[in-house]
Amino acid sequence: MKHTRAPDVVVRRLALYLRVLGEVAADGVDRFISSRELGDRAGVSPAQVRKDLAFFGEFGKQGVGYEVRVLQQELQGILNVDREIRVGLAGVGELGTALARYLYRRFHHDGAYAFHLVASFDVDPDKVGRPVEGDIMVYHMDELHDVVRRLGLEIFILAVPAGAAQAVADACVAAGVRAILNFAPVKLRVPPGVRLHISDVSLELQQLAYYL
Amino acid sequence: MKHTRAPDVVVRRLALYLRVLGEVAADGVDRFISSRELGDRAGVSPAQVRKDLAFFGEFGKQGVGYEVRVLQQELQGILNVDREIRVGLAGVGELGTALARYLYRRFHHDGAYAFHLVASFDVDPDKVGRPVEGDIMVYHMDELHDVVRRLGLEIFILAVPAGAAQAVADACVAAGVRAILNFAPVKLRVPPGVRLHISDVSLELQQLAYYL
Numbered sequence: 001m002k003h004t005r006a007p008d009v010v011v012r013r014l015a016l017y018l019r020v021l022g023e024v025a026a027d028g029v030d031r032f033i034s035s036r037e038l039g040d041r042a043g044v045s046p047a048q049v050r051k052d053l054a055f056f057g058e059f060g061k062q063g064v065g066y067e068v069r070v071l072q073q074e075l076q077g078i079l080n081v082d083r084e085i086r087v088g089l090a091g092v093g094e095l096g097t098a099l100a101r102y103l104y105r106r107f108h109h110d111g112a113y114a115f116h117l118v119a120s121f122d123v124d125p126d127k128v129g130r131p132v133e134g135d136i137m138v139y140h141m142d143e144l145h146d147v148v149r150r151l152g153l154e155i156f157i158l159a160v161p162a163g164a165a166q167a168v169a170d171a172c173v174a175a176g177v178r179a180i181l182n183f184a185p186v187k188l189r190v191p192p193g194v195r196l197h198i199s200d201v202s203l204e205l206q207q208l209a210y211y212l
Numbered sequence: 213m214k215h216t217r218a219p220d221v222v223v224r225r226l227a228l229y230l231r232v233l234g235e236v237a238a239d240g241v242d243r244f245i246s247s248r249e250l251g252d253r254a255g256v257s258p259a260q261v262r263k264d265l266a267f268f269g270e271f272g273k274q275g276v277g278y279e280v281r282v283l284q285q286e287l288q289g290i291l292n293v294d295r296e297i298r299v300g301l302a303g304v305g306e307l308g309t310a311l312a313r314y315l316y317r318r319f320h321h322d323g324a325y326a327f328h329l330v331a332s333f334d335v336d337p338d339k340v341g342r343p344v345e346g347d348i349m350v351y352h353m354d355e356l357h358d359v360v361r362r363l364g365l366e367i368f369i370l371a372v373p374a375g376a377a378q379a380v381a382d383a384c385v386a387a388g389v390r391a392i393l394n395f396a397p398v399k400l401r402v403p404p405g406v407r408l409h410i411s412d413v414s415l416e417l418q419q420l421a422y423y424l
Contacts, residue, residue, distance in 0.1 A: 006422075009221065015418040023399060041399060080421040087417070094313065098306035099413060102397070106414065115417050155420055157413070179420040181413070185314070187235060187253065195423040197416050201311060201369070201393070202318065204409050205299070205327050206227040207220075208367055208391040209292040211407040 010052050014075055016042045017049070021072045022112070034065040072112075081114035088153040088177070089120040090141070090168045091160035092132050095183060096120065099159060100133045108134070118151050121168075141168065148175035155179045162186040169196075222264050226287055228254045229261070233284045234324070246277040284324075293326035300365040300389070301332040302353070302380045303372035304344050307395060308332065311371060312345045320346070327367070331359050333380075353380065360387035367391045374398040381408075 006014075020041040024033055035049040042049070053059045053066075056078050060066040076082040087103065089096055103117040120138050122128060128140045139147050147153070156172045158165055158180060165184035172180060179195045182188055190196045218226075232253040236245055247261040254261070265271045265278075268290050272278035288294040299315065301308055315329040332350050334340060340352045351359050359365070368384045370377055370392060377396035384392060391407045394400055402408045 008419075011419050011422045012415075014422075015415045018418065019412075019415065020399070078422070079418050080424055081418055085417075085421055085424070094306050094310035098310060101306065102413065106397075113414075114421065115414070154424055155417060179424055181416050181420060185318075187232070195420055197420055199411060199413065199416055200231075201314065201411065202325075202327070203224075203227045203231065204393050204411055205297075205367060206230065206291050206293055207223050208393060208407055208409055209297055209326065210218075210223045210226075210290070212292055212297070212366055212391055 006055055010055060011079070013042065013044060013048070013052050014079055016044075017052070018072065018075045018079060018081075021068055021075065024068050025072060031068055032065040033068050033071070035060070038066070076112070076114075083114065084116050085114050085155060086151060086153050087115050087117045088144075088148060088151075088156045088172075089117055089132075089136075090122075090144070090156060090158050090172070091164075091184075092120050092122040092124070092127050092138050093159065093161075096122075096157075096159035097132055099157060099183075100136055104133045104136060115155070117157075119147050119153065121147075141171070144168075144171050145175040148172070148177060153177060155181065158182045158184050158188075160184055218267055222267060223291070225254065225256060225260070225264050226291055228256075229264070230284065230287045230291060230293075233280055233287065236280050237284060243280055244277040245280050245283070247272070250278070288324070288326075295326065296328050297326050297367060298363060298365050299327050299329045299367045299369065300356075300360060300363075300384075301329055301344075301348075301369045301371065302334075302356070302384070303370060303376075303396075304332050304334040304336070304339050304350050305371065305373075308334075308369075308371035309344055311369060311395075312348055316345045316348060329369075330363050331365065333359075353383070356380075356383050357387040360384070360389060365389060367393065370394045370396050370400075372396055 035046040039046040039049045059071055106113045107116050117136055120132050120136055121141050121144055122138050123141050127138045132138050156177045160168050162184045165186050166188055169188045173194055181197050183199050247258040251258045251261045271283055318325045319328050329348055332344050332348055333353050333356055334350050335353050339350045344350050368389045372380050374396045377398050378400055381400045385406055393409050395411050
């Protein structure tokens with residue numbers, strides 16, 4: 001299904017709704033969810049839920065709500081996560097190792113989880129050539145271009161030191177990666193057409209401080 | 213200075229602007245920045261920059277822009293980060309350790325960095341009683357209430373396993389913590405008046421996937 005491009009804030013909320021639906025579906029019973037319950041669990045108003053979903057079509061029934069499994073599948077389709085997406089990880093320090101463990105467990109314990117971390121990269125000769133977790137091998141950074149092409153990596157997670165992040169991002173882009181999640185505390189430049197998200201604990205703390 | 217409460221998206225962008233100003237100020241020269249340059253570096257339009265700042269008052273001069281150090285101080289005041297904010301960390305696994313190292317370094321190398329991680333908590337007897345990094349001691353979870361009060365912890369970072377997160381959040385709230393940044397992949401419930409932010413790599417990846 002093709003849609004008009006949704007605003008970033010709507011995409012962010014859809015991901016939240018999908019998480020809520022996953023929690024509800026884990027109860028194991030086929031059931032419906034109202035926009036009120038979905039909103040309550042996601043922390044937004046029922047009106048916002050209805051407006052966000054209306055952006056993509058007609059879902060749910062008046063007075064009954066949404067069928068959890070059906071809405072789940074619809075949102076997975078919209079968010080592009082109804083297929084396996086191969087992910088690479090650059091930087092196998094403490095943060096990178098924690099992320100690798102988390103993603104390995106999620107992918108192998110949740111059949112609907114789209115993100116498959118298949119390769120990681122570092123420059124440390126003690127790390128290269130061994131798995132960081134399960135079957136996730138650590139390759140040398142110099143192999144990044146070849147491995148991206150060979151294994152079809154689509155999204156990269158950057159958990160490298162700040163000073164190395166731009167060079168690694170450039171290498172990812174040159175290899176054809178079109179989406180990067182950057183954990184390095186530094187602003188990166190990527191060409192148009194490449195989507196860059198930042199995960200920055202300092203930014204999060206600064207937002208929280210506003211509400212103190 | 214007191215302001216009308218700003219929308220969350222504006223607060224998020226203010227934190228981004230402050231990061232850009234920090235990068236620019238690091239050049240060491242006193243200088244001005246236009247809303248175009250600030251917007252370019254933060255990834256938003258110049259009009260959005262002007263609108264966001266206008267929410268809080270009059271900054272900058274027509275045709276000249278904003279004095280970097282002045283705007284930095286203003287934004288620090290608005291975001292409440294012009295003073296030391298004492299932070300606690302629950303969970304000293306791989307992710308918690310990575311966060312502790314990062315925050316320790318930021319606070320001790322950047323004089324303007326507001327967030328001071330002063331205590332961490334775990335249940336592992338091998339970890340309790342030793343520092344996780346520098347002078348950041350690991351306390352037992354059972355001591356959380358007392359330590360929060362004694363050290364004046366205002367913000368908590370949760371890096372505990374999903375199954376433990378709600379109990380730890382409840383303990384934080386009971387001790388008087390009013391802002392929580394949750395890294396555990398689970399939806400938490402907190403009472404009104406407590407601000408909860410989520411840092412979830414799966415949510416980030418799902419948003420990125422939309423743009424593939």
